[in-house]
Amino acid sequence: MALQTLKHFSHECDLTCPETVTGSVCNICHKDELVEFECKPCNFDLCLSCSELPEKVYHDFHPEHPLEFCQFKYDRKPKYVVCSGCGEMSCGSFYKCKTCEIYLDLGCALRVNISDAWDVEELLHDSHCHLLRRCRPGSDAKGSCLLCELPVSPSSICYGCVHCYSFVHHKCFDLPMEIQHPVHPAHPLTRLSYQRTCGGRISCVACTLTIFGVPYSCIECGIDLHLRCADSLLRGLMHESHKHRLFYVATDARYAIDKRSPCQICMGTSTLSLDSYYYCVECEMNFHFECLGIPKSLVKKSFHIHPLVCKTFLGNDESLEYCGVCETVVHAGHHAYSCQECDYLGHIECILRKENPSPLYLKDLYLCGREDVTRATNQESGETNILDSKLMVDDVLHIHVMRPIHMSELSEDANCHICCGKICGNPCKCTSCEFQTHDFCAELGQPWKNRLLHWEHPLALLPNPPKQESENCSKCRESLWGFIC
Numbered sequence: 001m002a003l004q005t006l007k008h009f010s011h012e013c014d015l016t017c018p019e020t021v022t023g024s025v026c027n028i029c030h031k032d033e034l035v036e037f038e039c040k041p042c043n044f045d046l047c048l049s050c051s052e053l054p055e056k057v058y059h060d061f062h063p064e065h066p067l068e069f070c071q072f073k074y075d076r077k078p079k080y081v082v083c084s085g086c087g088e089m090s091c092g093s094f095y096k097c098k099t100c101e102i103y104l105d106l107g108c109a110l111r112v113n114i115s116d117a118w119d120v121e122e123l124l125h126d127s128h129c130h131l132l133r134r135c136r137p138g139s140d141a142k143g144s145c146l147l148c149e150l151p152v153s154p155s156s157i158c159y160g161c162v163h164c165y166s167f168v169h170h171k172c173f174d175l176p177m178e179i180q181h182p183v184h185p186a187h188p189l190t191r192l193s194y195q196r197t198c199g200g201r202i203s204c205v206a207c208t209l210t211i212f213g214v215p216y217s218c219i220e221c222g223i224d225l226h227l228r229c230a231d232s233l234l235r236g237l238m239h240e241s242h243k244h245r246l247f248y249v250a251t252d253a254r255y256a257i258d259k260r261s262p263c264q265i266c267m268g269t270s271t272l273s274l275d276s277y278y279y280c281v282e283c284e285m286n287f288h289f290e291c292l293g294i295p296k297s298l299v300k301k302s303f304h305i306h307p308l309v310c311k312t313f314l315g316n317d318e319s320l321e322y323c324g325v326c327e328t329v330v331h332a333g334h335h336a337y338s339c340q341e342c343d344y345l346g347h348i349e350c351i352l353r354k355e356n357p358s359p360l361y362l363k364d365l366y367l368c369g370r371e372d373v374t375r376a377t378n379q380e381s382g383e384t385n386i387l388d389s390k391l392m393v394d395d396v397l398h399i400h401v402m403r404p405i406h407m408s409e410l411s412e413d414a415n416c417h418i419c420c421g422k423i424c425g426n427p428c429k430c431t432s433c434e435f436q437t438h439d440f441c442a443e444l445g446q447p448w449k450n451r452l453l454h455w456e457h458p459l460a461l462l463p464n465p466p467k468q469e470s471e472n473c474s475k476c477r478e479s480l481w482g483f484i485c
Contacts, residue, residue: 010069011042027072053069055069057095061085081096089137134170137152172227193394213226232349257269266291313334335348393418
């Protein structure tokens with residue numbers, strides 16, 4: 001008996017029914033389904049529902065033109081699309097209008113009615129090098145927000161990058177560029193852009209972990225903070241042994257507490273029983289968790305009617321749990337007070353505090369500082385206009401304000417610090433450091449359009465490639481390093 005065959009538009013070979021029905025991942029929908037048709041030489045499998053897909057769809061959602069099937073490909077650029085119906089970002093197969101920028105994922109393309117079109121707003125944000133589109137991360141959601149570094153959920157509204165699968169929470173998108181934080185009253189903390197952080201290895205001074213997103217920083221004092229740590233520091237633990245707020249650090253007490261930085265209560269130079277400890281960011285002092293005398297259990301009816309026990313919270317950061325007092329995230333692996341009779345959780349600092357800190361939340365800090373920031377912005381507008389007329393180059397450590405100089409002012413090697421070529425005339429130098437360039441390289445610090453290479457968007461000069469993995473130049477194909485556009 002001859003095997004049933006199918007000539008499907010998604011594959012160049014004839015597909016046949018398998019002799020033994022088995023489960024596999026369908027090459028179109030990428031779901032683990034029973035294989036209805038296969039091409040063994042090409043290792044191509046097709047489930048029943050995908051074998052019945054049409055090559056073109058005529059949909060009331062977009063009646064002007066037919067929507068044509070586009071199959072998932074690993075080398076497709078951009079790799080992801082945002083569905084114009086539901087707003088979910090995906091890298092799977094989809095239908096698109098080749099005339100208009102309309103995309104429908106398989107689920108929406110086969111629906112009879114789509115009530116509302118998704119508002120695919122596209123914006124440029126200083127946390128990322130590409131345009132970000134308003135979307136939902138979708139069922140395959142992974143990763144975290146570029147700003148707060150908390151996980152993104154499948155249905156949350158975000159702004160995402162179709163090239164990198166990076167996201168910024170909608171609620172984080174309008175965070176201010178500058179805040180006055182009580183943990184560092186000497187200077188405001190500025191939110192760095194990706195141009196200042198890309199390729200760097202910046203660690204948070206509070207939790208000591210690497211910052212993969214965009215930190216709040218004081219470049220003058222070398223202070224960098226995760227957004228979440230800047231938030232947590234507002235609710236730090238007040239203890240009789242120290243005048244400042246103490247910040248909880250979940251791990252690495254065995255490395256932090258040593259002869260150079262002992263516990264400030266017992267003066268011990270090694271860990272006791274726990275690898276967690278408390279840290280004063282302002283004084284750079286450490287405290288054993290055990291030495292602070294944190295109650296193992298307590299009853300505090302002003303917060304919760306049942307007894308609370310202090311222990312390590314064993315939840316999963318993918319499904320977020322929130323403090324019953326401050327309503328911010330309780331991280332998995334951190335010590336917290338929890339109820340044995342219900343699901344109540346509370347940060348140690350929130351449960352033990354005797355009075356509300358002011359401000360309690362970082363969002364309150366934003367609101368408190370908004371009028372001051374506005375006034376400062378108005379006062380400095382004249383200075384900003386002057387700076388805008390100067391040549392400026394963003395670098396990792398600071399922004400270089402460039403000025404023309406004489407050849408005699410160059411360093412001995414006379415090499416440009418952007419292109420590394422020899423400077424033979426018309427040099428420029430930073431007004432505050434030894435950074436020197438060609439005059440035409442300094443001009444690259446301003447966003448510019450190159451109609452031959454990339455005419456759609458302005459190009460920006462970066463001090464390092466924006467990704468940690470190696471990349472190649474789009475023109476010469478050589479590996480990228482140092483300053484790039």
